[in-house]
Amino acid sequence: MDDIVKQALAKWPNVPDCYGWLGLDARGHWYLRDDQAQAAGPFPHSKGSLLQHEKLIEFIARNYEADGQGRWFFQNGPQRVYVELEATPWIWRIQSDFSVVSHTGRGAAVQDCLVDAQGYVYLTSALGVGLVHTLDVPLVAEAVEAGRWLPQEVLAEELPDRYGFVMSPQGQWGARETPGSPRMVDTKQS
Template sequence: MDEIVKLAMARWPKVPHCYGWLALDARGQWRMRDERAQALNLPGDPIRNLALQQFINRNYDVDAEGRWYFQNGPQKVYVDLDCAPYIAQLLPSQEWRLHTGQLLKAPHCLYLLDDGNLVLRHEKILAQIDDRDLSQTLDLLLVDGNKAQDEQLNALFDAADAFLQKHQVELLWQGERVPLHLSGLPALMQELAYQAQARPEQSGQVD
């Protein structure tokens, strides 16, 4: 967290929180949602200012209640999540970079979601793979120890539960094999006590 943010928090500790104005989409874009976007449940306009993007990235965190927020000086700006709290992008070096700019440490599990998306997990970090990198990610999958073939991938996505009862699927990542499991994003979020949205009534605070 930026030092200037820490100083502002100490100087103004009781600034009301902000809800519903900032969202994170499935490609790792920060989006600003005005009242119209909130009322119509629209995604909002992407924040294109690079300095602001980087400022949000550096000061993005989760509170004790599992609500994700951006610490904007003394004010918490809570984030509406379109998917997982982090978005992972595959680099040419086959490293995973989070949308916040940090590299993801060695994932210990890969989840295939019921909507066909893939989520990496390292300890308490849940990172959905950017859909633009799904094809390259599938190239890294092994089925029963061998590179996954197109017909096997088709069978996996057509009937994942049945396929995984017969075959072991793993992600080959920097020489390590990361097992693939089935899950739904709500179940993963609940396991880690994360919330996709935060609203004042959840904490009893009226802003």
């Protein structure tokens, strides 16, 4: 976590959490979901605006983690912005040497290779479970042929319970809480 984020957490410890405003799609792209996108339906049916600002994406990646209930979030200063997931909390990219890197740039050692009925491939690691990016499925096939990974069948709908993650933190709370609007933290205020 960035030092500036830790400082903001210490300075403003009681900022309300934010739900529904950030989504992660099955290709590892972040989407900002304003009021209009949220009103149009749940993620990923209504994705919102693709984030393209490189520094913002890097900031999100450095401050992306899960709480004790399996809800993934981006720590934006003192505010947790919970993430709506299309598939899994991690999207893996496979390198030519079969090493694995997450959509946030974190490396991971593969523990298991899973395949669902639709042919989607998931890998598990100490970081958790993630979907293999569709462009990298041929590399998975090479790794399997080389005997590096042994695919096991899995039901995609069982992944959240099996690996302890929440697809929709906003949907989990339903009407009990209203999504808050994300705020950028002014660290110069006293």
